[in-house]
Amino acid sequence: MADTPAERFARVSAQIAEAARASERDPESITTIVVTKFHPASLVRQLADAGVTDVGENRHQEAQAKHAELSDVPLTWHFVGQLQSNKAKAVAQYCSVIHSLDRPSLTKALAQSERELDVFLEINLTDVPGRGGVEPSELSALAEGVLGTSNLSLRGVMAVAPVGEDPRSAFDRVLEYRENVLRLAPGATKLSLGMSGDFVEAISRGATHLRIGSAITGKRPDPTYP
Ligand SMILES: *Cc1c(COP(=O)(O)O)cnc(C)c1O
Numbered sequence: 001m002a003d004t005p006a007e008r009f010a011r012v013s014a015q016i017a018e019a020a021r022a023s024e025r026d027p028e029s030i031t032t033i034v035v036t037k038f039h040p041a042s043l044v045r046q047l048a049d050a051g052v053t054d055v056g057e058n059r060h061q062e063a064q065a066k067h068a069e070l071s072d073v074p075l076t077w078h079f080v081g082q083l084q085s086n087k088a089k090a091v092a093q094y095c096s097v098i099h100s101l102d103r104p105s106l107t108k109a110l111a112q113s114e115r116e117l118d119v120f121l122e123i124n125l126t127d128v129p130g131r132g133g134v135e136p137s138e139l140s141a142l143a144e145g146v147l148g149t150s151n152l153s154l155r156g157v158m159a160v161a162p163v164g165e166d167p168r169s170a171f172d173r174v175l176e177y178r179e180n181v182l183r184l185a186p187g188a189t190k191l192s193l194g195m196s197g198d199f200v201e202a203i204s205r206g207a208t209h210l211r212i213g214s215a216i217t218g219k220r221p222d223p224t225y226p
Contacts, residue, residue: 005043006050008216009034012199016210019203030203033078035195035213037062038220041069047216048073056080056099056211060087067094080158080192080211082132085109092117099158099192099211102134104145111149119146120158120192120209123177125170133159136177143181143188156190156208157181167198171205 003011013032020027035056036044044055044066053074057063058081067077079095082102088109091098097118101107110117121142124133134142139157146154157178161170171193181188194202196215203210214220 005046005217008218009047009050009052012212012215016199016203019200023204025203025206029208031209033080033209033211034216035080035211036066036217037081037213039217041066043217044070044075045073048075054078056213057095058082060084060091064090064094078211089113097155099209100132101142101146101152102132104142107142107145107149107152110152114151116151116153118153118155120156120190121146121154121181122158123174125159125165125173126162136173139177140180140184143184147185154181154185154188156188156192158192158209160195161193161198161201167201168205171202171207175205 016030016032017027020030031054033054033056034047034052037058054076056078077095078097078099079091080099083091083100083106085105088106089112092110092113092115098110099120100122101119102122121139122133123139124131124135129135143154146152157174159174161167174193190208191206192209192211193205193207194210196212199210199212
């Protein structure tokens with residue numbers, strides 16, 4: 001493919017606007033987070049020049065290094081991957097949004113950072129425990145824990161559609177589960193749903209935060225080569 005990341009960003013943005021209109025939604029109500037994991041800081045800089053405002057990362061060391069290299073670039077950094085509690089404080093230094101809050105011990109660690117953070121509760125939609133994400137039955141308790149902190153703002157829920165399930169039915173399940181969150185926190189209405197392969201379906205189900213990687217960045221470099 002000869003197209004550039006900027007061209008791909010423009011194309012995907014047009015597809016997002018089109019999908020929003022098809023669902024009678026305001027495209028402005030949707031935040032596109034470009035997931036830049038495994039790609040170098042130079043690519044993130046190119047994307048920022050093309051108008052990208054939000055980037056997502058899933059590994060602390062890589063993200064921290066890129067953030068340091070791009071301190072002159074105004075970007076909002078989102079953490080979208082599994083987060084170890086012992087890295088929470090460090091991640092809170094450069095990320096302002098955490099999409100992968102999935103257990104009480106992580107709530108505690110993030111609260112100890114004392115940084116103001118927006119958080120999404122990640123729901124595990126697979127049958128495999130420990131896949132990343134809280135079990136739906138434990139979602140309410142997790143929400144209560146976040147509401148008990150002074151520095152974490154509960155914005156909504158996040159999920160990844162399982163391989164092999166129609167993303168629309170997966171996202172419908174998210175809407176069902178999050179009723180338990182809305183009962184406790186009526187303002188936690190945001191939905192972090194949709195990746196390169198299913199952002200159109202996610203928009204039809206009300207996604208407010210899309211996490212799009214390869215459709216914009218291109219193929220990820222092989223992670224086994226640093
Ligand atoms: C990598 C990643 C994405 C982006 O995936 P693409 O299929 O490349 O768009 C979104 N969300 C999470 C949690 C990811 O780890």
